[in-house]
Amino acid sequence: MMVVFxxxxxxxxxxxxxxxxxxLVLGLSVGLVVTMLKTSANTRAQAQTLKSQIATLIxxxxxxxxxxxxxxxxxxxxxxxxxxxxxxxxxERYARRQFVDxxxxxxxxxxxxxxxxxxxxxxxxxxxxFVGSPKIIEGRNFVAEDRDKAVxxxxxxxxxxxxxxxxxxxxxxxxxxxxxxxxxxxxxxxLEAEVIGIFSVGVVWGxxxxxxxxxxxxxxxxxxxxxxxxYITASSAEHVPRxxxxxxxxxxxxxxxxxxxxxxxxxxxSMEEVSSTSRFGATISAGVGALVVLFTMMLVTxxxxxxxxxxxxxxxxxxxxxxxxxxxxxxLATVGAVLGLLIYAxxxxxxxxxxxxxxxxxxxxxxxxxxxxxxxxYGLALALLFGLVGSLYPVYCAVKMRPSEAIRHL
Amino acid sequence: MKExxxxxxxxxxxxxxxxxxxxxxxxxxxxxxxxxxxxxxxVIPSGVMAAIIGPSGSGKTTLLNVxxxxxxxxxxxxxxxxxxxxxxxxxELTAYRRKTVGFVFQDYGLIPNLTALENVMLPMxxxxxxxxxxKERARSLLEAVGLAHRVAHRPNRLSGGEQQRVAIARAMANxxxxxxxxxxxxxxxxxxxxxxxxxxxxxxxxxxxxxxxxTHDETIADNADIRLHIQDGxxxxxx
Numbered sequence: 001m002m003v004v005f006x007x008x009x010x011x012x013x014x015x016x017x018x019x020x021x022x023x024l025v026l027g028l029s030v031g032l033v034v035t036m037l038k039t040s041a042n043t044r045a046q047a048q049t050l051k052s053q054i055a056t057l058i059x060x061x062x063x064x065x066x067x068x069x070x071x072x073x074x075x076x077x078x079x080x081x082x083x084x085x086x087x088x089x090x091x092e093r094y095a096r097r098q099f100v101d102x103x104x105x106x107x108x109x110x111x112x113x114x115x116x117x118x119x120x121x122x123x124x125x126x127x128x129x130f131v132g133s134p135k136i137i138e139g140r141n142f143v144a145e146d147r148d149k150a151v152x153x154x155x156x157x158x159x160x161x162x163x164x165x166x167x168x169x170x171x172x173x174x175x176x177x178x179x180x181x182x183x184x185x186x187x188x189x190x191l192e193a194e195v196i197g198i199f200s201v202g203v204v205w206g207x208x209x210x211x212x213x214x215x216x217x218x219x220x221x222x223x224x225x226x227x228x229x230x231y232i233t234a235s236s237a238e239h240v241p242r243x244x245x246x247x248x249x250x251x252x253x254x255x256x257x258x259x260x261x262x263x264x265x266x267x268x269x270s271m272e273e274v275s276s277t278s279r280f281g282a283t284i285s286a287g288v289g290a291l292v293v294l295f296t297m298m299l300v301t302x303x304x305x306x307x308x309x310x311x312x313x314x315x316x317x318x319x320x321x322x323x324x325x326x327x328x329x330x331x332l333a334t335v336g337a338v339l340g341l342l343i344y345a346x347x348x349x350x351x352x353x354x355x356x357x358x359x360x361x362x363x364x365x366x367x368x369x370x371x372x373x374x375x376x377x378y379g380l381a382l383a384l385l386f387g388l389v390g391s392l393y394p395v396y397c398a399v400k401m402r403p404s405e406a407i408r409h410l
Numbered sequence: 411m412k413e414x415x416x417x418x419x420x421x422x423x424x425x426x427x428x429x430x431x432x433x434x435x436x437x438x439x440x441x442x443x444x445x446x447x448x449x450x451x452x453v454i455p456s457g458v459m460a461a462i463i464g465p466s467g468s469g470k471t472t473l474l475n476v477x478x479x480x481x482x483x484x485x486x487x488x489x490x491x492x493x494x495x496x497x498x499x500x501x502e503l504t505a506y507r508r509k510t511v512g513f514v515f516q517d518y519g520l521i522p523n524l525t526a527l528e529n530v531m532l533p534m535x536x537x538x539x540x541x542x543x544x545k546e547r548a549r550s551l552l553e554a555v556g557l558a559h560r561v562a563h564r565p566n567r568l569s570g571g572e573q574q575r576v577a578i579a580r581a582m583a584n585x586x587x588x589x590x591x592x593x594x595x596x597x598x599x600x601x602x603x604x605x606x607x608x609x610x611x612x613x614x615x616x617x618x619x620x621x622x623x624x625t626h627d628e629t630i631a632d633n634a635d636i637r638l639h640i641q642d643g644x645x646x647x648x649x
Contacts, residue, residue, distance in 0.1 A: 002535070003531050003532055006524075006528070007521065007523065007524055010524075011523065014522075014523055309480075310513075310515065310521075311521075311532075312504070312507070313480055313513045314513060314532060314533045314536070314583075315504065315533045315536040316504075317504050320536055402481070403507075404480040407480065
């Protein structure tokens with residue numbers, strides 16, 4: 001069947017312009033479907049991560065100080081029983097202090113210094129809601145060696161306002177750190193540190209904050225080993241209510257215990273909506289791909305009616321005729337798949353943002369669009385499916401054609 | 411007694427390439443029924459070159475389609491080399507077209523994106539002949555029609571006469587019993603047409619085939635062994 005196979009492949013290029021256009025549309029369709037499905041999978045995974053990360057998170061802050069920036073603190077002795085509690089997957093300690101710089105424009109005058117242990121999640125001080133996860137846009141995050149160093153990872157607004165670059169030295173004087181309600185007996189110092197990283201969340205409140213190592217924060221703010229807030233991760237979301245109850249029972253007098261499962265569920269639901277939208281987009285793209293093949297093969301069958309008649313007259317069986325068209329469709333779909341995968345590899349991230357816009361921003365983070373072997377197999381299988389679905393009816397018409405009528409066709 | 415009559419009849423059928431008994435073929439055109447073949451009786455002996463002539467619309471091509479199993483008759487009996495065509499399934503008709511008959515068309519009917527060699531190989535591939543064997547046989551057939559030097563050319567690089575020679579080689583591909591040609595010289599000049607008919611005659615004689623040629627050309631008809639004049643779906647004259 002070498003000649004029959006070869007004829008099927010060669011038939012693809014009988015009309016070069018049409019073949020090129022069909023391959024382009026098919027390629028775009030495959031590229032879009034793979035992109036949309038990948039976006040859907042990515043956002044679903046992100047939603048799951050968000051649910052597992054935030055839905056399991058319990059904040060234990062100094063009582064009456066939800067922002068944790070007032071300078072009040074929880075001393076180690078006050079929360080000593082924490083380590084004995086079951087159902088805890090992790091504990092992260094944070095020191096926070098608000099600063100006010102009246103020399104800046106109003107929007108950038110309020111900020112927060114956050115002390116974190118190197119390796120811990122960079123969590124911004126939220127005021128009125130989740131401000132997003134910081135993304136390092138320049139320099140680096142903390143590493144273990146930074147534990148006792150005077151270094152800082154600052155927000156973009158904070159850096160821009162002060163003309164700070166990586167390697168610059170920043171200074172926040174005591175006057176800006178003191179304020180109403182701050183315990184007078186604590187001897188706070190000027191903060192001086194070297195900028196090692198700049199982050200952004202795209203929100204002024206978030207981007208006017210800065211992270212420093214916890215030990216430096218405790219030293220500058222004279223916290224005596226205390227912290228402003230504990231982020232406690234429950235071993236699973238189901239354990240959160242019972243764990244929060246236990247925490248309230250033990251530390252209720254000195255701390256406010258807040259679980260964030262509701263907020264996380266809301267955020268995760270939004271991501272799942274993006275996931276559904278992507279799947280819908282993928283379905284539409286797949287439909288367009290199959291329709292393009294259908295119309296093309298219908299046209300081809302019509303154009304080659306007499307040829308089909310001649311093939312039948314010289315002994316082609318229905319299987320031979322079907323095989324010829326299916327080979328042509330497979331060849332067309334394979335070239336379309338290769339193009340589609342190239343489109344996906346080169347511009348998957350761009351396409352996702354173009355079609356899903358700002359809802360994917362941050363959620364996708366430009367990650368997860370690499371071309372894997374699985375994607376290639378998937379793209380090819382998809383294109384073949386479009387091809388086979390689209391050519392089903394035209395092939396049926398070609399097979400059912402009566403040779404005498406087909407030969408009369410001009 | 412009855413058995414010996416039956417055997418005699420069968421023997422007569424097998425001695426003839428084609429036997430048609432009261433064959434009709436009707437087409438429906440809107441509300442009208444057109445009789446392309448009207449109770450036709452015909453016997454074509456084996457090993458002859460038969461020319462079918464007649465005016466346009468007389469039923470020549472319909473007769474060829476019925477003989478080539480491209481169409482089924484509305485009624486009557488068609489027997490080709492002893493096989494009653496009426497009892498064959500679609501798959502058996504396909505096998506019949508592949509093995510028993512070879513077609514030659516007025517416009518050659520070659521596949522434009524295949525070379526001359528591949529065009530001749532095509533029916534052999536349909537017959538599942540091994541590729542190497544099919545290639546060898548296609549080469550030898552193209553040599554027999556004088557196109558050994560044009561095997562790798564596509565139809566658009568061949569003259570009309572050369573294309574028709576490729577079509578004749580293709581018709582002979584599976585060594586059929588009957589060659590059916592529909593106006594084989596219709597698109598050719600007189601000289602080339604004459605050459606094609608001579609080639610067909612030589613091949614038919616040399617390979618002991620039966621050729622049934624539909625034509626308007628009186629000179630072709632004059633050179634045929636049998637001349638059948640068809641009009642209004644019936645044989646008016648047989649010489």
